[in-house]
Amino acid sequence: xxxxxxxxxxxxxxxxxxxxxxxxxxxxxxxxxxxxxxxxxxxxxxxxxxxxxxxxxxxxxxxxxxxxxxxxxxxxxxxxxxxxxxxxxxxxxxxxxxxxxxxxxxx
Amino acid sequence: xxxxxxxxxxxxxxxxxxxxxxxxxxxxxxxxxxxxxxxxxxxxxxxxxxxxxxxxxxxxxxxxxxxxxxxxxxxxxxxxxxxxxxxxxxxxxxxxxxxxxxxxxxxxxxxxxxxxxxx
Numbered sequence: 001x002x003x004x005x006x007x008x009x010x011x012x013x014x015x016x017x018x019x020x021x022x023x024x025x026x027x028x029x030x031x032x033x034x035x036x037x038x039x040x041x042x043x044x045x046x047x048x049x050x051x052x053x054x055x056x057x058x059x060x061x062x063x064x065x066x067x068x069x070x071x072x073x074x075x076x077x078x079x080x081x082x083x084x085x086x087x088x089x090x091x092x093x094x095x096x097x098x099x100x101x102x103x104x105x106x107x
Numbered sequence: 108x109x110x111x112x113x114x115x116x117x118x119x120x121x122x123x124x125x126x127x128x129x130x131x132x133x134x135x136x137x138x139x140x141x142x143x144x145x146x147x148x149x150x151x152x153x154x155x156x157x158x159x160x161x162x163x164x165x166x167x168x169x170x171x172x173x174x175x176x177x178x179x180x181x182x183x184x185x186x187x188x189x190x191x192x193x194x195x196x197x198x199x200x201x202x203x204x205x206x207x208x209x210x211x212x213x214x215x216x217x218x219x220x221x222x223x224x225x226x
Contacts, residue, residue: 032212034212043202043217046212046214049207050210087152089212091210095154096157098151098154
């Protein structure tokens with residue numbers, strides 16, 4: 001079973017700042033890694049799949065990178081609507097697994 | 108654009124049963140695999156179960172194996188999760204989610220339905 005670990009758990013950021021979120025897999029998942037955004041009271045929404053491909057309608061300020069066991073989600077300039085929880089998910093092996101999440105909050 | 112709508116969440120006593128439904132609409136194909144994902148209050152996401160597009164193949168997380176059963180009625184574009192022998196730790200918002208073709212990331216999510224297991 002693959003364990004996904006996200007860091008940091010919480011990130012306090014000011015609008016306009018660059019944000020880097022990390023996700024690590026306990027064994028290689030290739031590029032089979034997705035990122036989701038979840039705002040309070042809402043269901044998650046797909047941001048990135050294939051480690052680096054933005055989902056339909058996702059702004060270019062979101063970018064994903066990495067392969068194997070180390071992955072990164074970058075928000076180039078944080079907007080007010082980006083304050084949310086972010087989750088990574090591996091889909092290379094069963095069972096599917098999510099990271100514990102990173103909360104991006106207003107500084 | 109496609110939509111997923113869950114229903115059936117309720118307050119149930121430990122040891123009880125519940126059946127969740129997820130109605131899909133607006134998708135050009137009804138053949139993709141789908142999953143249930145849950146989120147305990149204030150906590151992260153946990154994959155629960157997957158069912159294939161045909162409905163003949165299923166997978167389950169160890170935490171629910173033997174207690175939960177996924178099924179689907181393709182004629183009604185509806186997914187079901189039968190939950191038996193419910194435990195306090197099954198308390199969560201349950202989301203149904205649609206996979207993208209043969210890739211098992213979650214392309215679409217429903218709004219979720221709350222299951223509370225408590226005496």
